[in-house]
Every structure is written in structure tokens, then in C-alpha cells.
Amino acid sequence: AQSVTQLDSHVSVSEGTPVLLRCNYSSSYSPSLFWYVQHPNKGLQLLLKYTSAATLVKGINGFEAEFKKSETSFHLTKPSAHMSDAAEYFCVVSDKASGYSTLTFGKGTMLLVSP
Amino acid sequence: NAGVMQNPRHLVRRRGQEARLRCSPMKGHSHVYWYRQLPEEGLKFMVYLQKENIIDESGMPKERFSAEFPKEGPSILRIQQVVRGDSAAYFCASSPLEAGQNTEAFFGQGTRLTVV
Numbered sequence: 001a002q003s004v005t006q007l008d009s010h011v012s013v014s015e016g017t018p019v020l021l022r023c024n025y026s027s028s029y030s031p032s033l034f035w036y037v038q039h040p041n042k043g044l045q046l047l048l049k050y051t052s053a054a055t056l057v058k059g060i061n062g063f064e065a066e067f068k069k070s071e072t073s074f075h076l077t078k079p080s081a082h083m084s085d086a087a088e089y090f091c092v093v094s095d096k097a098s099g100y101s102t103l104t105f106g107k108g109t110m111l112l113v114s115p
Numbered sequence: 116n117a118g119v120m121q122n123p124r125h126l127v128r129r130r131g132q133e134a135r136l137r138c139s140p141m142k143g144h145s146h147v148y149w150y151r152q153l154p155e156e157g158l159k160f161m162v163y164l165q166k167e168n169i170i171d172e173s174g175m176p177k178e179r180f181s182a183e184f185p186k187e188g189p190s191i192l193r194i195q196q197v198v199r200g201d202s203a204a205y206f207c208a209s210s211p212l213e214a215g216q217n218t219e220a221f222f223g224q225g226t227r228l229t230v231v
Contacts, residue, residue: 006157034219043119043206043224044158090157102171103148103208103220105157 006106019078023091034092121223136192140209152204
């Protein structure tokens with residue numbers, strides 16, 4: 001069965017400093033991996049996705065993530081945080097172990113950005 | 116092309132009443148997923164439907180919950196005899212193919228159900 005572990009429930013950074021949100025996954029098959037962002041009382045927006053092409057994936061708003069199979073990780077990074085990045089971030093894994101694709105969410109990491 | 120539309124955005128029900136949550140997928144999308152988000156939790160899968168068929172309902176409670184995606188009209192998540200523990204945000208997602216393998220799922224803004 002597939003699973004996702006987001007190692008930090010909260011991450012606090014200052015505006016202008018780098019962001020690192022950690023994600024480890026478990027999957028029996030070649031997975032697809034996603035990061036979604038949820039702003040307060042809003043829906044989920046896709047930041048980026050990995051689907052077995054380049055291991056370094058660039059997303060919207062300056063975010064990127066690197067797929068490391070040997071470490072089963074898919075950490076999300078951004079060189080310089082902006083106040084508008086404050087939100088909850090979800091790492092998501094998908095595989096076809098059950099015969100069709102399903103999405104499994106991590107518990108989320110709340111990113112707090114201070115001035 | 117409008118995004119995934121969920122309504123209502125907020126729903127208040129008294130214990131014992133029924134709650135009906137609607138989801139209109141994006142145009143051309145025939146795959147619909149429902150998720151539930153409890154406070155301090157990620158999104159938990161409930162049910163996966165294609166037009167007129169339930170593909171996987173393994174995440175749905177066995178009692179009081181049902182889902183449908185008719186040939187015409189929106190997908191409906193129905194909760195009968197609601198209890199306080201049903202209070203949560205319910206998100207719907209749609210995709211043109213099975214979401215996941217090279218295909219992203221597009222999410223609605225959710226329905227926040229409060230049971231009083």
C-alpha cells in the first residue's frame with residue numbers, strides 16, 4: 001500500500017529565507033508524486049507533479065521538488081519565502097497497486113512566514 | 116472552462132438531518148473523487164466514481180454515507196442522520212482520466228459541513 005509521511009506539521013521561516021518542506025513516501029510501484037497548496041478556507045491548488053520524467057520538477061510560484069528514489073523522498077523547496085506563501089502544503093502519492101490510480105495525502109505541513 | 120464547482124460552500128445541519136453535497140466536475144471530466152478533511156488531518160479518500168459507477172468506496176463509512184455520479188448532473192455525496200463527528204470539509208476532485216498517473220486531479224473549494 002502507498003503512504004506519505006510529511007515530517008513536519010509546522011515550518012516557520014522569515015520572509016526572504018529558503019523554504020524546505022519534507023516528504024517521504026512508500027509505494028510498491030513507480031509512483032507519481034504531487035505537491036498541493038491550500039490557502040485558508042480555499043480549495044487545493046496543484047504546485048507541481050512528478051510523473052517519471054525529470055527528477056527535478058519546477059512548479060508555480062518559484063517552488064520546486066526533487067524526486068530521490070534511493071531516499072524515497074520528494075522534498076519541496078523555494079529559495080526565498082514570500083508572505084503569500086503562508087499556507088498548508090500537502091504531499092500526495094499515487095500508484096496503480098490497486099489496479100487503478102488513487103491519491104494518498106500526507107497530513108500536511110503548515111508554512112508560517114514572518115516579516 | 117469553469118473549475119470544479121461544489122455547493123454549498125457552507126452547510127449547517129442539526130443532528131439527525133440529512134446533508135447533500137454537490138460536485139460538478141470540470142467539463143469533459145468523467146472521474147470524480149470525494150475526500151474528507153478533519154481538523155489537523157490531511158485529506159482522507161472516501162470514494163472514487165466514474166459516470167454511473169462506483170469504482171472504489173473503501174474510504175466511505177459503511178452506514179449513512181452514499182455517493183452517486185449520474186449520467187446527467189452533478190455527483191452527490193449524501194450523509195443521512197448526521198452526527199457531530201461528520202463535521203468536516205468535504206472536497207471533490209475531478210480528472211479526465213484516472214487521477215495520478217500523469218494526470219492531475221482538480222479540486223473544488225470544498226463544502227464545510229457543521230453539525231450542531
